[in-house]
Amino acid sequence: MKTWPAICVAAVLGLSGCSVPGKEGVFRSLNEGMGSNLVWIKNEKEAAAVEQNVTAILARPLEREDAVRIALINNRSLQQTYEEIGIAHADLVQAGLMSNPVLGYSVGRGGGVTTKKVGIELAFLDLLWIPLRRELAGIALEETKARIADEVLQAVRDTRKAYVDAYTAETIARFQDEQLSSASASAQLAVRQYTAGNLSKRDMLRMRAEYSRARIDALAARQAASDAREELNKRMGVYGHFTDYRMAETERSLLAPPVSSEDLERESIRRRFDIAAARKKLEFAARAAGMVESTRLLDELSLEYENERSTGEARFNTLGVKIPLPLFDVGQGRVESAKAEYNQAYHALYALSVNVRSDVRRAYAALRYRYDIAAEYRNALSGIHREVLEETGLYYNGMLEGIYALLEERRRYGEIQIGSVEAAGEYEKARIDLAYALGSPMEDADAAQ
Amino acid sequence: MQHNRRNFLGLASAALAAAALPKVSGASEHDHAAHTVARRQLSRVENPVKVLSPSTVVTPRKGKNYNPVLTLNGWSLPYEMKEGVKEFRLVAEPVVREFAPGMVVNCWGYNGTSPGPTIEAVEGDRIRLIVTNRLPEHTTIHWHGLILPNGMDGVGGLTQPQIKPGETYVYEFTLRQSGTFMYHPHADEMVQMAMGMMGMFIVHPKNPKLHRVDRDFCFLLASYDVAPGTYTPDPATMTEFNLWSFNSRVFPGIDPMVVRKGDRVRIRVGNLTMTNHPIHMHGHVFEVSGTDGGWVPKSARWPEVTADIPVGSIRCIEFTATEEGDWAFHCHKSHHTMGPMGHGIPNMLGVKQDDLTEKISDLLPDYMYMPMGRGGMAEMQDMAEMGMALPENTLPMMTGKGPFGPIEMGGMFTVVKVRKDQPHGDYADPGWFDHPAGSVAQKV
Numbered sequence: 001m002k003t004w005p006a007i008c009v010a011a012v013l014g015l016s017g018c019s020v021p022g023k024e025g026v027f028r029s030l031n032e033g034m035g036s037n038l039v040w041i042k043n044e045k046e047a048a049a050v051e052q053n054v055t056a057i058l059a060r061p062l063e064r065e066d067a068v069r070i071a072l073i074n075n076r077s078l079q080q081t082y083e084e085i086g087i088a089h090a091d092l093v094q095a096g097l098m099s100n101p102v103l104g105y106s107v108g109r110g111g112g113v114t115t116k117k118v119g120i121e122l123a124f125l126d127l128l129w130i131p132l133r134r135e136l137a138g139i140a141l142e143e144t145k146a147r148i149a150d151e152v153l154q155a156v157r158d159t160r161k162a163y164v165d166a167y168t169a170e171t172i173a174r175f176q177d178e179q180l181s182s183a184s185a186s187a188q189l190a191v192r193q194y195t196a197g198n199l200s201k202r203d204m205l206r207m208r209a210e211y212s213r214a215r216i217d218a219l220a221a222r223q224a225a226s227d228a229r230e231e232l233n234k235r236m237g238v239y240g241h242f243t244d245y246r247m248a249e250t251e252r253s254l255l256a257p258p259v260s261s262e263d264l265e266r267e268s269i270r271r272r273f274d275i276a277a278a279r280k281k282l283e284f285a286a287r288a289a290g291m292v293e294s295t296r297l298l299d300e301l302s303l304e305y306e307n308e309r310s311t312g313e314a315r316f317n318t319l320g321v322k323i324p325l326p327l328f329d330v331g332q333g334r335v336e337s338a339k340a341e342y343n344q345a346y347h348a349l350y351a352l353s354v355n356v357r358s359d360v361r362r363a364y365a366a367l368r369y370r371y372d373i374a375a376e377y378r379n380a381l382s383g384i385h386r387e388v389l390e391e392t393g394l395y396y397n398g399m400l401e402g403i404y405a406l407l408e409e410r411r412r413y414g415e416i417q418i419g420s421v422e423a424a425g426e427y428e429k430a431r432i433d434l435a436y437a438l439g440s441p442m443e444d445a446d447a448a449q
Numbered sequence: 450m451q452h453n454r455r456n457f458l459g460l461a462s463a464a465l466a467a468a469a470l471p472k473v474s475g476a477s478e479h480d481h482a483a484h485t486v487a488r489r490q491l492s493r494v495e496n497p498v499k500v501l502s503p504s505t506v507v508t509p510r511k512g513k514n515y516n517p518v519l520t521l522n523g524w525s526l527p528y529e530m531k532e533g534v535k536e537f538r539l540v541a542e543p544v545v546r547e548f549a550p551g552m553v554v555n556c557w558g559y560n561g562t563s564p565g566p567t568i569e570a571v572e573g574d575r576i577r578l579i580v581t582n583r584l585p586e587h588t589t590i591h592w593h594g595l596i597l598p599n600g601m602d603g604v605g606g607l608t609q610p611q612i613k614p615g616e617t618y619v620y621e622f623t624l625r626q627s628g629t630f631m632y633h634p635h636a637d638e639m640v641q642m643a644m645g646m647m648g649m650f651i652v653h654p655k656n657p658k659l660h661r662v663d664r665d666f667c668f669l670l671a672s673y674d675v676a677p678g679t680y681t682p683d684p685a686t687m688t689e690f691n692l693w694s695f696n697s698r699v700f701p702g703i704d705p706m707v708v709r710k711g712d713r714v715r716i717r718v719g720n721l722t723m724t725n726h727p728i729h730m731h732g733h734v735f736e737v738s739g740t741d742g743g744w745v746p747k748s749a750r751w752p753e754v755t756a757d758i759p760v761g762s763i764r765c766i767e768f769t770a771t772e773e774g775d776w777a778f779h780c781h782k783s784h785h786t787m788g789p790m791g792h793g794i795p796n797m798l799g800v801k802q803d804d805l806t807e808k809i810s811d812l813l814p815d816y817m818y819m820p821m822g823r824g825g826m827a828e829m830q831d832m833a834e835m836g837m838a839l840p841e842n843t844l845p846m847m848t849g850k851g852p853f854g855p856i857e858m859g860g861m862f863t864v865v866k867v868r869k870d871q872p873h874g875d876y877a878d879p880g881w882f883d884h885p886a887g888s889v890a891q892k893v
Contacts (some may be wrong), residue, residue: 178812185809189802198796391678391840393813395791398839399826399846400677402794410812
């Protein structure tokens, strides 16, 4: 009978020793699933490599996708998220382990007799539930992976948008400087005209006030630019000298959006990682409910072995089984809770799908309108105002209008330039939003369409 | 296709007329050899920029018992004798007038031009004026200054129904006076006169010896508001006109008045603008010899170098061209000798700007910018010289080039050219005056 415990332990060890892929492997599969190139910093050496990589990227003018790349490898909030893989993975490992046997030892003494009992108690049936538990933990790991993938996509979206905002704000600040320059030329001339006795004090003061306002606008634009840039810095997780990068000046193309949103909705349900996570959650709940059902009476069944030796007597071995009597708790509470959790997960998936579809339609509509607005700016209004400015130059040449009129027209043109840059930025952000809404993975949003 | 043929005919006959008159510059759309109105359809020309510039065509003297007038940049309307009546045909129609090289205006006029052709007849003539309306609205013609039956006076609603588009009316009366008169609509006057509907009506004395002169010039003063970059006058404008014209031409697009030294010269000026014009002549003293009311008795004339021409009036001035040279002749309101100009431009006299040039140029990268107005507005002339671009169909504010440099004039300005060797009856431009040695102001 001595061999019993040994068999039990061996069996348990054998079952729990089943191979589970390492968390590195899980991370790799996440990367492959998304077509991304994430880096998970787990030690100093990896941190140094990432820093080197970031330094190399920031050495050249920063493109939008560079910013995304940096965020994915360098943003510590994201790194924090990656650790959830570690946690879920650990859960999976844990799930494969049988509960430890309980070793008991007791000494009883009385009437000159000492009785020593050595017992081992094993929640034996636990062994049977290990595959179920591991399956559940596997689903949970899949869910975590999907959730992280979604968070990565959110990070990509937010970084892209932050880049667009920073770029737009910087461009606007530059345009506002030109506005200021025009207002300053007007104000300088006005002061000189006043000094020469050709302009009333009131009109001169009005010109100066206009300059002041332009200065306020220029300062506000600078503040907005630095604000937007800090947002981008945060997304990229950079500080110190890393924040001295220059943004690349790229010609921004206006790609016409797809004609309809119907396919896009289906596409999004198929591709989105948050939907995938919710599906896994539902699957988990379903399996969990099933497990509760099958284990509701038996999971506390345990096997006991006891070796008893009293002074002067022979050893006394006891083998026993403990079964809880389902008199009061027949597991109904746990079953009900599991069912509720399942229903909850079901509704959550349903609600998410409805919301995602709505988000796609909304993002699609936003893209369509933003495209039309940006295209109107780019294809018509900017050119028209430029021509108006050029025509005004002709009026100035002919002494039909004065220099103030010319400079004022220059400012109106500047306003259109600013509006145009804003519209282009809004369009780009709408495109980024739609790409996320579609669950489009790492490649540029355009590829998804 | 049809209007092409008409153009061709018009040009062909104009060439004929030009051939008969040596040294008359340019071609004319006017047709003196044959004169069916159908040939003058300027309004149908599709690209107004290509419209020919009408230059002076001298009415042939042959067979005339009077000395015809010379209408600056204009012409006299041919007539046909029908049973002792001189029959003139006038067509009121939209026309395109070139005001100076580089600028054309959508006007309304008569027989292809604005102002319409000068009507010339003789005191005592019975005349018939057949007026066809091809305007988009009704019109009439009032014969300004003429004594005639009330029903021929051409006041819409008062003495006759308006002539509706497409209709033809006949006016017929006998000329009881001699002198200088005008014709213009008396229906929707505000629009029609602002669009250039007007013409001169010269009645020569029955006795050609009366009031005889060697050269007899005439033109009408008209003002237009053609906003820079546009082609059509704004008829609602009352004071802020930007084109001040002699016969709807502006300097340097106005013919010079060429005379032979010693000639007795008459210049008849009618004013159909909305303000008076003090017309000033250099180098000579003249007398006002007539108005639209008739001849001024010799005893009542006094010497002048400037004659103020009231609104809606005519003044004839006469002088003997005793002084050789190129003499300025212009309205003395200085804005009236300027081309289109901004009246609201900031006064930059004495204001230093050039150090801001770079700053402003940086903002306006694609075309040249230069500061203007510091020392005056003469830079305008320099800019015009440099061929600086202006709004479409817009003339520079000041322009004109003389033998000594820019003349810096636009609008109501021309030159009376007195030459001792100018042939009798020859109006061809002799070029700039060749000053005798020591007779030109010089730098010391």
